[in-house]
Amino acid sequence: MKAHLNRFDFGLLLLYGLSFLLIWEWLRPVKELTETGNIGVFIVFVFIALLLSLLGVRAFAGFCIKSLYILYSVHSLYYQGSLLNFSWAGSFIKDLKANFGRIWNAQWIELDDVFRTLLFFTLLWIIAYLIQYWLITRKRIFVFFLMTLIFITVLDTFTPYDAYAAIIRTAIAGFLVMGMLTFYRLVEMENIKKSFIFTRKWMVPLAVMIALSSALGYAAPKAEPIWPDPVPFIKSFNSESGEGQAGIKRAGYGTDDSRLGGAFLGDDQVVFTTEIEEQHYWKVETKGIYTGKGWVADDERANTLDFSEGTVPPMLSFYDTVPSKKRTSTVHNVLDYSHIQYPHGVMNIETDDFYLYRLNQVTQKISSLKEFEDSAPDSYTVQYRSPSFQVKELQNSSAEEDENLSESILADYTQLPSNLPPTVKELALEVTEGKESWFDKAQAVEEYFRMNGFVYDQINAAMPGEDEDYVAQFLFETKRGYCDNFSTAMAVMLRTLDIPTRWVKGYTEGEYKETLKSGKMVYEVTNNNAHSWVEVYFPGVGWVPFEPTQGFSDNVTFEYEVESETSEDTEEEQQVAAEAPVKPEVETPVEAAGTTTSGSMASWFQNLKTLLSLNMKNVTISGVLLGGILAIIFLTRKKWLPFYYVTLFKMRQKEEHFPEAYRVLLMQLQRHGLKRGKDQTLREYAKYVDQFFSSRDMGQLTAQYEQFLYRGELKEGTWAEARPHWESLIKKAG
Known part of the structure; x- marks a missing residue:
């Protein structure tokens, strides 16, 4: 040709x-x-x-x-x-x-x-x-x-x-x-x-x-397609149930948490974008009744309160005595969810149009209504207080000293099913042994999941059987799961210690996009950012968030006071922010069995992911360029390999190198298109090659190679005599 x-x-x-x-x-x-x-x-x-x-x-x-x-x-x-x-x-x-x-x-x-x-x-x-x-x-x-x-x-x-x-x-x-x-x-x-x-x-x-x-x-x-389009199939999952066709779960907010467990598919559908002053989680609702399989709300006690813009939502986040800073965040909805995503400590909700807001006092879910019908605002701004929880105050918090701690809080948020395996409480007691305050016990349980063989895995998460408890299965059998496993296990363990705890659902802060001239940061929140965590009630303080899931951090600040007279080496008070590395907005990939993810490793992966996401265009171009170079090297190997082999075998002058050189020549001839038949002898193949190149080189080399095969050795000088013929052929095959 x-x-x-x-x-x-x-x-x-x-x-x-x-x-x-x-x-x-x-x-x-x-x-x-x-x-x-x-x-x-x-x-x-x-x-x-x-x-x-x-x-x-x-x-x-x-x-x-x-x-x-x-x-x-x-x-x-x-x-x-x-x-x-x-x-x-x-x-x-x-x-x-x-x-x-x-x-x-x-x-x-x-x-x-x-x-x-x-x-x-x-x-x-x-x-x-x-x-x-x-x-x-x-x-x-x-x-x-x-x-x-x-x-x-x-x-x-x-x-x-x-x-x-x-x-x-x-x-x-x-x-x-x-x-x-x-x-x-x-x-x-x-x-x-x-x-x-x-x-x-x-x-x-x-x-x-x-x-x-x-x-x-x-x-x-x-004709209509025989097989369904996979893209609509992935996107057509019921947005309210959190499940798709055939019971396939996907990432995203759903209302039914009565049966947790099992694998789920990721979904990068954007839910909303935000403009924030500092990173924080977005709450949607809480659940208070653990059934052994999942969480449900107490519908019998459910009652709602309506409020409007400029009114503080009638719910308790934490008391006014907790030091805090006023902050604002803006939400731009992409999906038409009629509920409001809000930060912990929300004080006010503002929209460009008039909306009425309805709070479910049991689940803490805020719905937006327009003309008394559920309606999602295009965007809204939430004003909230960002707390700095004082560790000393949390450690001194007790039920006996809090007049506001009602029996209903203890009853509602320490509820457990009667068939909960006793081993769950035994483990909680073991983990918190030597801890006196509720705060120290909560921290001990939170830290327990960051080691001890627990693995974050959204694919191989188990679904409990009819006679199995969701938490017990995770704690003692699989030690493998995602946010629902970690948060539910922590909540149940604390409840066995009579510490009021509730399960919280919402979203992480999402993926960073840019910083505006105003100084606010823009984040994009997708279904992959749907998340669950834990809030613990402390008398005199209020509800305090905790994050037990590996690789995630809720950015809650705890201030530790160190008095100068308690240590000779301490000259001034120190403030320590008990924050884990920034969490990934997309749930962490499956880890290998038997491995654990330390905070530093999670931070390293998050930094790598942030770098890739911010430089995706450059990484893609570089990857395509590198792939193209490697493709050229591979596809042109027939051209450059002969020169490589000639250079290589110039340094290999012993007789024992001749058989290896002959086999290399056979491979190069195959690359050139001179295929050797299945039943073709070396002599027949050599004749075919010599006819193709109009030479006698292959016949001479093959005769010397056959002598090696039959005698097991070569006469001295064979390789030196064969080298010119070998080099001539291998260059022709280039």
């Missing part, structure tokens, strides 16, 4: 033209889906690269032409003055050095636009080379054609890009290229003389077949 394709004819021109259209399909979505401008500059570069290959321009000249075009494009896009006025070159070289230093230091976000443009040009250069390699050398383009179809269909499915016409164009161009390459392969393999009449007999039916099939496919009525 090389002899045919090296001649400039219409078929070769058509092949390159169709290949250019396939590459163009990769560039079309870039302008629509990214902030990349001047996309025409890159399209022209691809055209020039393929044209140089089509015209057979020598590699060095082509390199110079493409490099000059890249320099011209970069100069016109980012620099002033004339290209021939080299005053800009110093700044350009300085930018290159700076960016290579940033790559070395993994400062991906700081790469400037000039360097990113160069990387994109490099990627297109690699793709253009691969096209030439597939057309001329490999004579196959199916892989690239398939990758193009997959790329377009994925974008059409998961992004706003409309690929309806692109799929048709790609299919037509791809099948034409594959049909033409098949023709050229047959001409070469069968040594057929390519004439105009013979070519027409192949190409005309090919064009007619593709044209008719495309027209029929476009015009024919389309």
Whole structure:
């Protein structure tokens, strides 16, 4: 085929033209889906690269032409003055050095636009080379054609890009290229003389077949799909139940928590975005009755209170005696949930329109109503008090000293099922042994889950059987689960110690997006950020959040007072924030069995995840570039491996290295396309190779190799005598 394709004819021109259209399909979505401008500059570069290959321009000249075009494009896009006025070159070289230093230091976000443009040009250069390699050398383009179809269909499915016409164009161009390459392969393999009449007999039916099939496919009525579309299937889960079809659970807020456990699927559907002054969790509701399988609310005691904007919600978060700072956070709803997400310590809810708010005093759930019907505001601002809990006050808190501690709080929030296994209380007593105050006991239980073999796992979480308790199964059998397991286990363990505790549902702060000029941070909260944690009641203080789940932190501040007279080494009071590393907004991936996640490791993973999320575009470009380089190295191995082996075996001069060199030659010949038959002897194969290359080298090498096989040794000087024949063959096979 090389002899045919090296001649400039219409078929070769058509092949390159169709290949250019396939590459163009990769560039079309870039302008629509990214902030990349001047996309025409890159399209022209691809055209020039393929044209140089089509015209057979020598590699060095082509390199110079493409490099000059890249320099011209970069100069016109980012620099002033004339290209021939080299005053800009110093700044350009300085930018290159700076960016290579940033790559070395993994400062991906700081790469400037000039360097990113160069990387994109490099990627297109690699793709253009691969096209030439597939057309001329490999004579196959199916892989690239398939990758193009997959790329377009994925974008059409998961992004706003409309690929309806692109799929048709790609299919037509791809099948034409594959049909033409098949023709050229047959001409070469069968040594057929390519004439105009013979070519027409192949190409005309090919064009007619593709044209008719495309027209029929476009015009024919389309049947309904046999299999359901997986995207709607994933997104069609009931948003209220937290379960999908066939009982498949997914991440997200749901109202039914009566049966916890089992695996669930992630869901990155955005629920709301926020503008906040500091990180905090978002509460939705609490549950107070543990059944042994999950949580339910006491509907018999449920009563509601209505309040309006400017009124403090009629519920207790913590008492006014707790030091706090006033803060505001703004929520922009994406999903139309009629409930309000709010921080701990909420004081007021403001909206642009008039809304009435209804509080369920049992679940602490706040619903928004417009004209007395459930309605979700587009956005709202919550004012709240951010507390700093005094550890000394928490440690001194007791039921005897609190007049506000009613019997109902103790009864409602220490409830446990009668069939709770006694081993749960025994473990709670063991974990809190030596602890006197409720606070110390709560901290001991919270810390217990950060070690002792517990593993965060959202896939292999067990579902308790009919005779099993959800908490007992987690504590003593699996030690594997997600937030519901950890939070429920802590709440139940504290209740066995008669410490009032409630189970809280809501969302973590989400994923950081940007910082506004006002100083507020923008976060995006998705279904993956749905979370549960624990609140413990302390007499005289109120409800205090705790976070037992590995890798998560609720950002609650505890202040420890250290008196100067209690220690000679202490000169002033110290304030210690008992905060774990920033939690991941998407639930942590499954860990290996028998491993634990320390706070430092969770922080490391979170920092890595934040870095990747903020630099996804750069990471993607770098990954594609690296993948392209590795692909070129792999696909061109037939070219460079011979030189590698020649260099390698120049250092291996002993006779014992000859058999190894012979086997390497066999592998290289296979890569070249000279396949050895299943029942073909080495002598027969050597004759076939020598006929192909019009040489006698393979026959001589094979005779010497057979002597080694039969005698088990080689005469002195055999490898030195065989080396020129071996090098000649392995270079020809390159």
